[in-house]
Amino acid sequence: MNPDFAMAHYNLGNAYESKGQLDIAIAEYQIALRLKPDYVEAHNNLGLVYESKGQLDMAITEYQTALRLKPGYIEAHYNLGLVYKSKGQLDM
Template identity: 40%
Template sequence: MEDGNYLVVYLGILLALLSVAAFFVLKQVWVTRRTEVTLSDLQTKLTKEKGTALEYYELGSLLLDKKLYAQAAVYLKKALKELPEEEAENAVLIHNALGYSYFAQDQFDLAIRQYNEALKIRPDYVTALNNLGHTYERKQLMPQALETYEKSLATEPANETAQRRADSLRKRLA
């Protein structure tokens, strides 16, 4: 091949790589912008008027994603208050999110309480079981953590997180 052909090939590869990179950057900008607009709209609406449980939950979840845990907890509590009786099953998600908010703030007792509330409603909720086990670990309550992970595995035997953590705890406790 001549030098000119190599140059065209290299430029073509470079252009293709830059196009792919630009696509992913623009996609991320679009997703972030959409999230920020939703967050802003919900905050504006909910400061002016009372919202629904779903709106409070959505705002709380967005704040969790942004690592604004204390603010998220406020809206998640409001979501629980506004949740209609006929949608009590959805309280599981809210309790779990609220537990995560407390966990992220190192308020482990409050997190444990919220995860247990979620499990009262739906005892087979694997995410809450995993989160509860992790919280017990952080509180250095290893036997309770292992028991919780084993419950999670009894519910979902293919749960890789619970399997990995349970194996680790068994080694530590042996």
């Protein structure tokens, strides 16, 4: 599989997410990540979809993966903070 196709699946994930088709968006982000495991934006957006579905622990995992790959990724820091806040874990 060509890693260059990861962006196409990422963009499809974004499109499905914007249409509210979250399960299909998850599948597209997962394909993007199989093609390019270090795709931090895909990890972040997958986290956002998991968060939208109430799967907060899955969202945390994706945000943490994005931050492990790119420690200064502000969006993932912000999103991770929001999830911890919604879980009442403010002392993180």
